[in-house]
Amino acid sequence: MRSKILLLVLMLIFTSFFSLIGCAPVEEEPAVVEKADGEKEEEVEEEVEVIELTYLSLAWQEEVIEAKKDIINTWNEKNPNIQVKYVQGDWGSIHDFMITSFAVGNVPSIFHYYSTPIVDFAGRDFLADLTPLITDEMKNDVFEGAWTSVRLPDEKIYGIPFLWESRITLYNKDIFEEANITPPTIEDPWTWDEMREVAKELTVDKDNDGKIDQWGAGFGLRKPAGMMLNLSLGFGGGFVKEEDGKHIIEVGEAEKNLMRTLKAMLYEDKSTTLDGIGLSGTKMLPGFYEGKWAMIPVIGVWARHRVTTDAPADFNWGVLPPLKAVTQAQGASTQTLSIPKDAPHQEEAMQFINFFLDTQNMAKLAQGDWLFPTRKSSIELPEFQTEEHGWDIATASVEHLKMGPWQLTPGFAEFQSRVMNPVLVEFFHDRLTVDEAAKRIEEEGNNVLSEYQ
Amino acid sequence: MKKTKFNKIVTLIPSYLAIATYIIFLVFPLLWMLSVSVRPEAELTRLEPSFIPETVILEHYATVFSGPKMIQSILNSIKVGAMATVGVIALAIPAAYALGRYSTRINKYVIGWVLVSQLFPTILIMIALLMILIRLGLTNSHFGLALVYMVWTLPFVLLMLQSYIKAIPQELEDAAAIDGATRTQTIMAIVLPLLLPGIAATALFAFVSAWNEFFFALVLLREPELVTLPVMLARLVGREGVARLGPLAAASFIATIPALVLFGFLQKWLTSGLLSGSVK
Structure with missing residues (x-):
């Protein structure tokens, strides 16, 4: 037992000693040049500030x-x-x-x-x-x-x-071809209503077992605030307005229309999977590769990289232009x-x-x-x-x-994580009506912003 | 006789089942990590992945080892963890002995202060600590980081060791004193050997704390070659949590190995019963 103690103490001393040596600053020594006659002389280098x-x-x-x-x-x-x-x-x-x-x-x-x-x-x-x-x-x-x-x-x-x-829509070309759906063009993009109709058409129970096997669309709604903010510009909203130099959260008709549209796809049309409420945009991609959803609307352009690296080699996919509400504007x-x-x-x-x-x-x-x-x-x-x-x-x-009005709002990041994300998740789970969600976003959001203004 | 043995086995079955369930519960994340680390990308992105990979590849491990400074970061973590562990144990043993053996008026205040110091959130002391370390020239140095870990783990290590010391019967030290041993001899020959399980447990705690710590390492070490493993692992995760899952799982699995090895090494000292029969 005594030898163990001795070993422990020795380890302690050695580790501390070498650690200290390893951390000690090393002073740079001047270069030494040996002259032809064997005499050593310090080389004086011309100093250039780097x-x-x-x-x-x-x-x-x-x-x-x-x-x-x-x-x-x-x-x-x-x-x-x-x-x-x-x-x-x-x-x-x-x-x-x-x-x-x-x-x-x-x-x-x-x-x-x-x-x-x-x-x-x-x-x-x-x-x-x-x-x-x-x-x-x-x-x-x-x-x-x-x-x-x-x-x-x-x-x-x-x-x-x-x-x-920007946010684009990814689509499964094979599913579109099978259903004889012509994708929109840059010059003639789909409106949200047109996309909803196509999503309904592509939502099918393939084996007639009473369960849907293929949804028209899959939205990743795990943290929906960022997506909703960016899309709100296209609906003519923006969630924030400035009054007398103060930033105020306001959920008007434009924002409510966006919220209603997405909720209608979830619960009225049933053309988008409820699984998306718990998944991020990236996590929706595997289901997209497997044909579970024909489109992933409003996903970041970077997601194309994941498709090229992760999707099966024969996966046939394409990109659709941003959807049009009042305009195609998006926050960035x-x-x-x-x-x-x-x-x-x-x-x-x-x-x-x-x-x-x-x-x-x-x-x-x-x-x-x-x-x-x-x-x-x-x-x-x-x-x-x-x-x-x-x-x-x-x-x-x-x-x-376009730049969203929220980008210059002090405390907006906190509002987004503390208020907007949780309230919207509750809303998409159908625990809140549009008006209830709007009221909570406004009240709780303005409380957060007031701490910063 | 046979019936009694049978009854004993039957009684033990639920206990073993409970232990087995608990072990599976504990080991499952590690096995899942291992499973993810050997899957090709295509299998990683399935909607419903299987537990056992269809194809086993070692590409992610190759990526980790060929990647910049991953091995260096593992060595850095081992170095900082070892320094912090040795340092904190060396500091805590005499302090714990004094607190455990001498009952003075200030003992309870010292313990109280040690407990209160645990209540400060990291972020609250970070800026002040960083300013002090900058003035002392201890940023960008493994010694500086180890020093922070020593201070950070000291209260808990101290409390743990103090309770181990209190469990050693005073009679043993009294007997040594009667036999003519000095205080130092008593500590070295009687207390420390009996304290080994406690030292092993607290050393393990101190090492694992240093091994896993992220924020101090992030803020104190600016030079790329000094970075520790947790900071390096965080770099495999991109914006909005999008990760390079395969290399992240491979690197995380590698990261668990030194702690497991250390645990295996210290396990023999974690035995109890050293004191049984020492006093009547």
């Missing part, structure tokens, strides 16, 4: 990570005095990470995030104003709709938008690059962003993520106009992207 920037990325798919690293390597080769280091972050923890970093001033030089929280960060004075640093070329080439997602009421811009997405947030206010070398960081997001590079990043670039010159490139994987139809939907 600026080091850190780029915090949220890319998570291997191809995109590699694409970003390639762009950074190219930059580093071309700019030996401004070296950029790639640092990997993740979507799940970026918010807490950045809040902590801002609080202590230990920030990355450039970070990747998306427009809604960027507007919030800017309002809290965490970010550098990029307005004077943006080149005219970039200003003119990026879609105005993308700029509005990061522009504050004082016209200042705190993030460079570089990726965005953008993925952004921002520079923290406390970060040094902001001009150099912006130089890097200009290179990182030039026409070709932005196109490469958007292709990797199956999203759209925000530059007009990038989206006009052939890879975004091809019929393959529905890129042409998806790309055409960019013209319908």
Whole structure:
């Protein structure tokens, strides 16, 4: 037993000793040059200031990570005095990470995030104003709709938008052909009512056992708030209005029409599966591959990537343009690059962003993520106009992207998670009427917003 | 005689069934993770996946091991976990002994303060802690992170060890003192050997806490080569929870192995009964 104790104590001492040695700062010794006569002399190097920037990325798919690293390597080769280091972050923890970093001033030089929280960060004075640093070329080439997602009421811009997405409808071509249904075109899109009719037609009990085997549509409604907000613009709503400088949640007739339409498909038409209430858009994809639902309406354009990698090789699918309510308008947030206010070398960081997001590079990043670039010159490139994987139809939907009024609303993220998502899930479970759900969203939502205004 | 044995077996069946059910309940997530980690993508996306994969592949493990710094992150986690565990046990043993053996007026206040310190949510102390560590130059260092884990697990480890020390009969130490042993000799020769099960249990707790911890590691370690495993695993999950399921399951399965090995190693010390028969 005594030997065990001795072993334990020795382990303790050794581990602590080596740990401390491993963590001790290592002082760099000057280079020593041995002269021809054997005498040693310290080499005095000419000092060139090398600026080091850190780029915090949220890319998570291997191809995109590699694409970003390639762009950074190219930059580093071309700019030996401004070296950029790639640092990997993740979507799940970026918010807490950045809040902590801002609080202590230990920030990355450039970070990747998306427009809604960027507007919030800017309002809290965490970010550098990029307005004077943006080149005219970039200003003119990026879609105005993308700029509005990061522009504050004082016209200042705190993030460079570089990726965005729309919601499209994926459909099973074989089921459509079998039912002799002609898909709509970009020029003549379906209205919501037309889509409802088709969904009813495609909902069938194939083996006559009294149970539906194939639904016309499958909506992923696990967290429906984001989808409902974006679609509400097409119905002429937006859930938020501004009165006397205050943001107010309002569920008017436009928003109620959207809510009624979806609920009618669930319970009146019975053309969309109730399983979707507990599933996200991505989780609806396996059922789509298996022919359980003929369409997945209003899913993000990125979902096409999953279909190409996960669906059986013989799965025959296509893309339909955004559905039309009053218009085809959709709310959109953008993925952004921002520079923290406390970060040094902001001009150099912006130089890097200009290179990182030039026409070709932005196109490469958007292709990797199956999203759209925000530059007009990038989206006009052939890879975004091809019929393959529905890129042409998806790309055409960019013209319908708009900034939702909620994006500048303080506390909106909390309203969305604490109020809108749970109330809408109850509504889709048919535990609330449209009016009851609308009332709760307004009352509880405005309570949340009042804490921020 | 035979009847008694038969009755005993019959009585034991429900107990064994209950234990078996509980073990299945505990092991099922691990087996499911293993099953997911060896399936091809096409099987991962089925609406109703089967428990046993139709095709077994090792591609996801290859992805994990060829991926950037995954192995490095496992080694980093082992290093930080080991440092934190050794450190906290070394700190806690004398403190627990003092609290367990000497009854002074401040004991209950010390215990109270230790308990209160457990009530602070992580996020509340994070910013202050980070500022202190920046000033001490301890960010971006495994030692700094291990130090945080030591402090973080110390209260619970202290309370656990204190209860183990209290369970060691005072008479044993008195007997040693009568035989002429000094306090140090008593602790080294009598208390520590009897405390081994307690040390093993608390060490396991400290290691697993450090092994699984995410947020401190995320905020303190900025250099890519220092990152620990939980932070690395989070990077396999994208926006809105969309994940690279195969590699995530493979990496998560690998992540459980060191903790299992450690548990197996410490299990022999987790035996009870060392004290039986020590006093009348």
